[in-house]
Amino acid sequence: MSTTILVEPPNESRAAERLQVTMCATRISFVWLGTRKTLSSSQKAQAAESFGAAGEYLSAGKKLLDTRHPRFQAVNALRGQIRKYWTSLSLPYPEPGIRLIRRESLDPFQNQMQYFEEELQQAVRLLDEEFASLQAAAQERLGELYNEADYPDSLVGLFHVGWEFPNVEPPHYLRQLNPELYEQEARRVQARFDEAVQLAEQAFVEELAQLVSHLTERLSGHEDGKRKVFRDTAVGNLQEFFERFRLLNIRSNDQLDDLVDQCQQIVTGIAPQQLRSSSHLRQQVATKLSGVQSVLDGLLVDRPRRQIIRAPK
Numbered sequence: 001m002s003t004t005i006l007v008e009p010p011n012e013s014r015a016a017e018r019l020q021v022t023m024c025a026t027r028i029s030f031v032w033l034g035t036r037k038t039l040s041s042s043q044k045a046q047a048a049e050s051f052g053a054a055g056e057y058l059s060a061g062k063k064l065l066d067t068r069h070p071r072f073q074a075v076n077a078l079r080g081q082i083r084k085y086w087t088s089l090s091l092p093y094p095e096p097g098i099r100l101i102r103r104e105s106l107d108p109f110q111n112q113m114q115y116f117e118e119e120l121q122q123a124v125r126l127l128d129e130e131f132a133s134l135q136a137a138a139q140e141r142l143g144e145l146y147n148e149a150d151y152p153d154s155l156v157g158l159f160h161v162g163w164e165f166p167n168v169e170p171p172h173y174l175r176q177l178n179p180e181l182y183e184q185e186a187r188r189v190q191a192r193f194d195e196a197v198q199l200a201e202q203a204f205v206e207e208l209a210q211l212v213s214h215l216t217e218r219l220s221g222h223e224d225g226k227r228k229v230f231r232d233t234a235v236g237n238l239q240e241f242f243e244r245f246r247l248l249n250i251r252s253n254d255q256l257d258d259l260v261d262q263c264q265q266i267v268t269g270i271a272p273q274q275l276r277s278s279s280h281l282r283q284q285v286a287t288k289l290s291g292v293q294s295v296l297d298g299l300l301v302d303r304p305r306r307q308i309i310r311a312p313k
């Protein structure tokens with residue numbers, strides 16, 4: 001006979017179940033042209049000689065293309081935009097490269113990713129129009145280190161973004177082939193979603209704490225005897241957080257829910273210009289946010305992982 005003791009709050013257990021039912025796993029990947037290349041052994045030996053060093057103890061490389069070119073920057077910026085979009089729409093999952101999105105968001109996600117891929121290929125075609133001049137500039141700057149074999153004939157097809165929906169559930173065929181193994185896999189998956197709840201809470205707390213801390217510092221701080229200037233984004237980023245929290249919240253932590261509501265009530269209806277023009281309002285908002293910040297700081301302390309303790313049979 002075995003005894004099972006569940007050491008976890010019931011609301012968090014329910015949150016893991018909701019997460020498993022309402023979310024699906026996603027993964028994005030990039031194919032990206034490398035713009036740096038390690039020097040050959042003879043080149044490293046030649047470079048090391050000028051310093052009186054041994055070539056095998058020297059690590060050196062060369063930059064193949066000027067990535068500061070506006071069209072190259074446009075291509076690279078898209079990778080950041082794609083990652084930001086994916087992150088804003090999803091929750092972390094305890095497997096590298098995988099995040100969870102709501103099942104009802106699958107169609108918008110698919111459409112947006114297709115749009116990103118089309119935009120990326122258009123940006124690459126524009127970059128390819130400048131490829132010859134970029135290569136010529138590299139030849140001039142690299143001197144004897146230049147090697148035409150390092151460069152492709154065209155940049156088209158060398159940049160790509162892909163996305164997929166990996167299965168994180170136990171394989172159904174195991175239920176009949178090996179029920180015991182299926183149950184083992186089911187417990188492993190459940191543990192993954194339990195951890196995903198913790199990761200989601202941690203991500204929300206850390207982001208909210210950072211946003212609240214930044215706005216509070218901007219409102220109450222002084223620099224050279226003058227009030228610090230803050231941008232509209234200091235408030236706008238908080239509003240974006242509230243929207244994303246409502247979309248992705250799995251209702252696993254009542255205290256976190258209350259803090260988000262409290263913070264939203266503090267800044268709702270207040271425009272950045274009002275904060276700039278009213279010292280009283282600035283101080284009032286800063287004081288209230290400081291109270292929220294102190295509670296968030298407590299939540300940022302590492303919480304003990306929930307455990308499932310099973311007595312031996």
